Amino acid sequence: MDTRDRWHAVAVARLVLRMKPDAPDRLVRAALLHDVGKSVRPYRLAERIAGHVLPDAWLGTQRGAAGYVKRYHARLGAAMVREVGGSEAVAQLVEQHERTDAPAGSELAVLVAADRQT
Ligand SMILES: [Fe+2]
């Protein structure tokens, strides 16, 4: 992972712990890994900025393109966690961290909120 993505991951994990001091290990690990799927493409600042303002299709939809990685990084990250034998609970949190309909009060909702605020 790029240093900037690692910084973000640590910031999200710290915020998770501030929001939920008794957060289970799986939630903290998911916070640290939630964007690991972005590591399939080198970090390019201009792309990241463009990704906030342009539709994914404009960034490319073919496998590995910036728009593809933006859209599917959660799924890619969950596959990485599973591939290395990580816990299924962590993989599921990683896979769902971009959801907008996380059940209120759930661990996923804490992760989603921390990610959005960081
Ligand atoms: Fe993400």
Ligand SMILES: [Fe+2]
């Ligand atoms: Fe994130």
